[in-house]
Amino acid sequence: MTGQEHPSPFAAELTHFRKLRALTKAEVARRLHISPSYMSHLESDRERGSLDLVRRLDQELDAGGKIWKAWKEADAGGRPVQEAPEPSPSTGILVLEDTAALRYDGSVYHLTMHRRLRNTGTEPITRYLVRIAVDRYPGEPERSNALYRNHPLTWEELQLQAHCGDEQMGHVVKHDRDAFKEVWLEFANTHSRFPLYPGQEAGITYSYSVTADKWGPWFQRAVRLPTRELTVSLSFPTALQPAVWGTETSLSANFAPLRTPPTQIIDAEHTVYTWTTLDPPLHARYRMEWRLKSAHLQESEPVNTPNPSALMAAAGIVQEGDILLQAIAQPFDLPAEADEARHVVSELDAAISRVKQLHDFGKGLGIAAPQIGIGRAAAVVVPPSDGSTSIVLLNPTIAEVSTETDRQYEGCLSFFDVRGLVPRPLHIVIAHTDIDGTPRLTRFDHGLARLVLHEVDHLAGKLYHSRMEPGTQPIPVEEYRGTGRNWTYQ
Structure with missing residues (x-):
């Protein structure tokens, strides 16, 4: 409150x-x-x-x-909230389809944008605003600014082309800065005018190109108009072994991984990543980033290598700092909520499949529902042995723990850049519920007990930091020497 x-x-x-x-x-x-x-x-x-x-x-x-x-109404006194004036709902543009395609040929980025527009207002639409921004060195504004002061982005190199159906669109420059351009695309040319009248729909397509020495390893789409469907497609030479991940921000949420991962299609020549969302919130920003491998990179050339946490975020894992990881998960009412429980377990299985492609989990792994944005009491644990059956835990609680403990390093997908030395009981008994509502008691030992307790902690809103001994700090994953190997026990 x-x-x-x-x-x-x-x-x-x-x-x-x-x-x-x-x-x-x-x-x-x-x-x-x-x-x-x-x-x-x-x-x-x-x-x-x-x-x-x-x-x-x-x-x-x-x-x-x-x-x-x-x-x-105001929170106090019933005073009206002071709002900035906004256009009447009877005027404006609805974007039915927004498709953005980026293709890299090894030296130049080629971009093609298609919008399917509907005039939902009461006046003809005669122009459409387009923005082009570049940032070669994200996170290093002084370095980027110095680059563009000496080598500004020019209209000549952009080679901007725009069409509405078969008609070429004229354009009027609004802003022309070293690394930022704004231009009005006009529903007109030297031969004709073709305004978009109320109730009408039209498709516009515009394209431009930017050399790799000016375009950074990222592409962002901002939702500035009400939009029904947004699709982003990124194409790279397969020989460059691209790795792609994405994040989103909005007025109602800070930085977060994309809620679904991009799909990937690979052939001998090209690797194409595609991501789609429906009804994106107004003012949301979706940012795709990538890493390319090339034998031609200079030794001093920065390589945009995603850290482990960024990779997990791109796979849809909620990261440390999100309030959902600090909340107690809501138990299922079983069997009444059996369908909901099955859905959550299915989402957990899909997340496990995604993260398995990113890391060698020699100790096994587990994911709790809050880690994929679902505040329900469910977790799935995968034992380290090949072919082992996944363990599904619904409404798990600790029924019994042994007095014998040991300390082992653990990692967490929600902050995967570090490893922490955590004491845990060697033997535990977990109370949980089957999908049909049958209560169960299951014993787990050694490494499997550690995996299960880690996930039960997540469902209680706890991270392994809280289990570490006073004065002990996590170590960077680069210093950890146990990656890919199981824990050892006497």
Whole structure:
């Protein structure tokens, strides 16, 4: 709460209509493409949400404008919220399809953007704004600025081309800076005018090229207009062994991995990554980054190598700092929630398949539902032996632990850049529930006990830091010598 004794009218209405529709916070968050932790903040008055988000909440929960009306009331005194003027809903552009394709040929990046637009307003649309930005050295602004001061990006090298259907589009430059361009694409040329009238749809396509010495190892799409579908495609020479990962930010969520990984298609010549999302929130930014291997890189040339945590984030693993990792997971009501439990386990299995491609888990591995953005009491543990059956744990709690303990280094997918020396019991008994509601007691020993306890901790909102002995600190993964090998026991 924000110091209030009672929830604000907005928080109360939001909670009321969510429960009325028999939806969990996680389910609403998933539908609106926001984090479950942010949904909790909204209902507890720790966050107010954006104007666009509140409208979407009202629509999703079929609240008839009541959530929206409550949000517009001030938290104290019923004063109206001061808002910046915004365009009438009767005017504007709806992007039905936004497809962005980047192709690298080994020396030049070629970009092609396609938008399927609908005029949802009351006036003809005569132009469309396009932005082009480059940053050769992300995270090193002084170095990038020096590069573009000496070698600015020019319109001549961009070779911008734009069409609406078969018609070439004219363009008018709005901003022309060393590393940033803005241009209005006009629904007109020297021979014709073809405005987009209210209710009409049209497809526009524009393309440009940037040399590799000016384009950085990243590509970002910002959602500036209401959009139904957004697709990003990246194509690289297979010989460069590309590795791609992605992140997203929005007004309602900080930096986070993409909720789904890009798909990958490889042939002898090209490796193509494709990622799609539906109904992305307004003002969201989706950033794809990559690493390329090349025998021609100078020794001093920086190579954008993703650290282990970045790779896990790209695989959809929630990273340390997310409130969901600090919360107690909600148990399943079994067998009533059997279908929901099966769905969560299926998502965990898919996540395990993704991370297995990124690391050699010689000790086995486990993933708890909060680590993939689901606040439910489920975890899957994979023993180290080849061909071993995965262990599914629903509503697990610790029933018994041995007095015998040992200390071993553990890693966590949610902060995979380090390893920590953690004391754990050698033998445990876990109480858990079968999918049909049958209660179980299962004994685990040694390394398997360690794996299980690590995941049970996640479901209790704990990370292994809290288990380490006072004065002990995690070590960088580069200093750890046990990667790919199982723990040893007497």
